[in-house]
Amino acid sequence: MAFVDIKTNLEWVSTLSIDRIKENIRKTSIICTIGPKTNSAESIKQLRNAGMNIVRMNFSHGSHEYHKSVIDHTRENATMYPGRPVAIALDTKGPEIRTGVMRDNVELPISSGHVMIFSTNDEYAECCDLKVMYVDYKNITKVIEVGKRIYVDDGVLSFEVLEIHEDHVKVKALNNGKLCSKKGVNLPNTDVDLPAVSVKDENDILFGVENKVDMIFASFIRTAQDVRDIRKILGEGGKSIKIISKIENQQGLNNFDDILKESDGIMVARGDLGIEIPASHVFVAQKKIISKCNIAGKPVVCATQMLESMTFNPRPTRAEVSDVANAVLDGADCVMLSGETAKGSYPIQAVQMMNDTCVIAESVICYPPLFNELRAMAPVPTGTTETVASAAVSAAHEQNAGCILVLSTSGDTARLVSKYRPRCPIITVTRVEQTARQIHLSRGCYPFIYDQPKDEDWQEDVENRIKWGIHRASELKILKSGDPVIAIQGWKGGLGNTNTLRILATP
Numbered sequence: 001m002a003f004v005d006i007k008t009n010l011e012w013v014s015t016l017s018i019d020r021i022k023e024n025i026r027k028t029s030i031i032c033t034i035g036p037k038t039n040s041a042e043s044i045k046q047l048r049n050a051g052m053n054i055v056r057m058n059f060s061h062g063s064h065e066y067h068k069s070v071i072d073h074t075r076e077n078a079t080m081y082p083g084r085p086v087a088i089a090l091d092t093k094g095p096e097i098r099t100g101v102m103r104d105n106v107e108l109p110i111s112s113g114h115v116m117i118f119s120t121n122d123e124y125a126e127c128c129d130l131k132v133m134y135v136d137y138k139n140i141t142k143v144i145e146v147g148k149r150i151y152v153d154d155g156v157l158s159f160e161v162l163e164i165h166e167d168h169v170k171v172k173a174l175n176n177g178k179l180c181s182k183k184g185v186n187l188p189n190t191d192v193d194l195p196a197v198s199v200k201d202e203n204d205i206l207f208g209v210e211n212k213v214d215m216i217f218a219s220f221i222r223t224a225q226d227v228r229d230i231r232k233i234l235g236e237g238g239k240s241i242k243i244i245s246k247i248e249n250q251q252g253l254n255n256f257d258d259i260l261k262e263s264d265g266i267m268v269a270r271g272d273l274g275i276e277i278p279a280s281h282v283f284v285a286q287k288k289i290i291s292k293c294n295i296a297g298k299p300v301v302c303a304t305q306m307l308e309s310m311t312f313n314p315r316p317t318r319a320e321v322s323d324v325a326n327a328v329l330d331g332a333d334c335v336m337l338s339g340e341t342a343k344g345s346y347p348i349q350a351v352q353m354m355n356d357t358c359v360i361a362e363s364v365i366c367y368p369p370l371f372n373e374l375r376a377m378a379p380v381p382t383g384t385t386e387t388v389a390s391a392a393v394s395a396a397h398e399q400n401a402g403c404i405l406v407l408s409t410s411g412d413t414a415r416l417v418s419k420y421r422p423r424c425p426i427i428t429v430t431r432v433e434q435t436a437r438q439i440h441l442s443r444g445c446y447p448f449i450y451d452q453p454k455d456e457d458w459q460e461d462v463e464n465r466i467k468w469g470i471h472r473a474s475e476l477k478i479l480k481s482g483d484p485v486i487a488i489q490g491w492k493g494g495l496g497n498t499n500t501l502r503i504l505a506t507p
Contacts, residue, residue, distance in 0.1 A: 224258035300331070311346075408435065
């Protein structure tokens with residue numbers, strides 16, 4: 001049954017077959033965290049060949065010198081093997097609460113029902129034991145309530161608050177475990193008043209500006225003001241750096257609409273989110289966040305534990321593969337690997353598995369009904385550029401186009417085309433290298449860097465770029481002879497002038 005004959009998604013799903021020939025062009029971008037196992041030019045080359053689009057540096061670990069080496073290896077790779085740009089993302093540590101250091105730095109077993117004190121008194125910072133555990137958040141006694149839970153070590157230990165005093169809270173352990181030094185503390189369903197950007201975060205962001213990273217993954221964003229604070233730190237030198245806000249707690253969910261307006265994109269950071277809210281609720285948050293981003297036309301990343309078992313095993317669990325596929329079906333623009341590529345034993349295989357899973361998932365999406373839903377929710381009146389982008393996707397469906405080709409400086413037009421989720425690739429021809437790298441955030445966008453000199457005749461320059469883009473796509477076997485190409489361009493040079501749609505044929 002052809003796409004044009006399909007009226008509903010249910011009808012389309014009922015026709016699926018495991019023998020369906022998969023499309024060979026992945027639209028969902030893959031983000032890989034670089035760590036000790038992969039921080040070399042050769043490893044980054046292998047990850048890139050396996051399908052990596054964006055390098056992630058996790059600033060919860062490592063020095064500036066270490067992360068500079070990641071940047072250098074990535075750019076060395078781009079110089080040695082030009083053709084497909086790889087973006088660089090800086091993931092901030094963000095505000096966090098931690099326990100103190102255990103006396104003699106030992107681990108002590110704790111039993112369910114054990115009663116102890118969590119203190120903000122600095123005299124306990126280096127001598128914690130089973131009686132008193134130091135917590136470095138001074139206002140915990142002001143924001144916590146009796147009966148609330150406190151989670152330690154990513155939820156491995158759970159405590160119930162019994163009493164609240166001026167500089168400590170009395171708690172009861174709810175399960176067996178071990179007390180260890182410097183573990184993270186979560187306060188679910190509690191509004192904390194930590195600053196969105198710590199001194200470390202500010203220094204890290206300025207490091208990113210100095211080294212020209214492409215995007216910031218901003219941790220623990222709770223309000224729109226947090227995003228504005230980061231943009232202020234980026235300043236004039238970092239004004240082109242994209243801010244991807246990580247939603248990791250209830251406050252972020254409560255203020256999501258305002259956060260989305262201020263952000264360039266969103267990450268569903270399911271690790272801490274699954275501690276802050278019940279784990280059974282995370283999938284609801286994921287679907288809601290992704291849907292709102294799709295409606296707004298802003299990139300959204302799905303992250304955390306996607307192929308977690310491949311940190312140690314050569315093959316993932318079936319549930320993990322389904323998780324990746326369902327993130328794609330939900331509408332994620334990017335999927336992310338963390339420990340799998342940072343410290344795992346099978347980083348290349350993990351990327352290959354994610355690549356293959358994304359391709360299969362994308363091949364079973366019913367695109368026309370999805371396009372109709374997105375178009376029905378578009379703002380009215382719609383801007384000229386978005387109107388052209390929507391029309392291009394409609395034409396691509398009707399023409400069974402091989403690609404939509406966009407001439408772009410900022411990437412905005414390509415992102416708007418991506419919003420309407422065409423079945424075919426979006427070839428983005430640009431002279432701006434950072435635009436080419438950043439466009440990986442949007443599903444289906446393939447950046448081609450056009451490095452030829454500008455023709456003095458503007459229209460001639462447009463024709464040259466379109467012909468070059470079609471030729472390059474043909475070389476890469478994205479297009480074949482006779483394929484219709486939907487080309488989008490402006491009526492004059494500069495930003496914001498896109499208003500022309502043309503239908504061309506591949507030579």
